[in-house]
Amino acid sequence: MPWNPDQYQLFQAARSAPFEDVLALISVRENMRVVDLGCGTGELTAKLADKLPNSRVLGLDNSAQMLERAQQYACPGLDFEMADIGDSLAGEWDLIFSHAALHWIADHRSLFPQLLAKVAPGGQIAVQMPSNFNHIAQSLVVDIALEDSFRTALNGFVRYSPVLPIDDYAEMLFTAGFSNINVFEKIYPQVLENSDAVVEFTKGTVLVPYLERLGDQTDSFMETYRQRLRQHMPGSPVFYRFRRIIFAASRTQ
Ligand SMILES: C[S@@+](CC[C@H](N)C(=O)[O-])C[C@H]1O[C@@H](n2cnc3c(N)ncnc32)[C@H](O)[C@@H]1O
Numbered sequence: 001m002p003w004n005p006d007q008y009q010l011f012q013a014a015r016s017a018p019f020e021d022v023l024a025l026i027s028v029r030e031n032m033r034v035v036d037l038g039c040g041t042g043e044l045t046a047k048l049a050d051k052l053p054n055s056r057v058l059g060l061d062n063s064a065q066m067l068e069r070a071q072q073y074a075c076p077g078l079d080f081e082m083a084d085i086g087d088s089l090a091g092e093w094d095l096i097f098s099h100a101a102l103h104w105i106a107d108h109r110s111l112f113p114q115l116l117a118k119v120a121p122g123g124q125i126a127v128q129m130p131s132n133f134n135h136i137a138q139s140l141v142v143d144i145a146l147e148d149s150f151r152t153a154l155n156g157f158v159r160y161s162p163v164l165p166i167d168d169y170a171e172m173l174f175t176a177g178f179s180n181i182n183v184f185e186k187i188y189p190q191v192l193e194n195s196d197a198v199v200e201f202t203k204g205t206v207l208v209p210y211l212e213r214l215g216d217q218t219d220s221f222m223e224t225y226r227q228r229l230r231q232h233m234p235g236s237p238v239f240y241r242f243r244r245i246i247f248a249a250s251r252t253q
Pocket residue numbers: 003015037038039040041042044060061062063066083084085086098099100101104105205
């Protein structure tokens with residue numbers, strides 16, 4: 001997917017709160033082998049590396065645009081590579097970390113057991129994923145994509161969130177032999193100028209796979225989306241609540 005690092009970075013401040021929350025769950029040890037799945041622009045991977053003394057941190061992403069931006073943070077102990085998270089993850093890790101990325105990967109019932117198997121004994125997993133798919137700003141995208149006027153341009157494409165109820169992640173962690181299981185869902189409040197600002201937020205994330213496919217219908221789709229969202233989120237400012245799942249656990253020695 002053609003991610004736009006500039007569009008994504010516009011809302012980086014709003015993304016730092018969940019990052020700090022997931023970071024707080026990590027038990028810091030020396031010399032950890034760490035992988036950041038879906039590292040994006042690398043800014044948060046670099047912050048993660050700063051917190052982990054003498055660790056080797058590898059950021060993986062499948063977007064050339066995002067990785068190009070990430071390379072500025074590369075240094076001894078911090079590398080970035082192109083890889084698809086959906087492919088089997090190589091190696092064994094003391095920390096598998098992922099921030100706002102695994103909701104892009106299908107079939108979590110198969111993905112997570114595979115990832116958990118790559119955590120070394122005594123190692124940890126720490127994950128944050130949006131679970132905001134029931135907000136009107138996201139469900140409207142699916143509704144509009146299914147309308148006749150856009151279904152053809154999109155060739156029938158719609159994207160539903162693969163994110164499961166939080167209970168399921170807790171169960172998968174236990175089944176895979178993890179302890180210190182900490183799983184929760186949290187609302188991150190965002191107060192934005194108006195509903196058009198919400199559209200700017202979704203443009204950097206949820207809308208990415210649609211914008212890739214819409215071709216000459218892009219402007220029409222965006223205008224329809226803007227108009228409808230104004231009806232649902234009128235006035236200024238608007239409250240855009242953003243729900244996210246955070247979890248961490250460690251593999252029993
Ligand atoms: C919303 S961004 C998050 C970036 C970074 N972790 C952060 O929190 O700032 C999601 C990232 O996941 C990456 N991504 C999505 N699907 C992927 C896949 N199948 N394999 C690797 N990376 C993927 C995207 O390229 C994008 O950089």
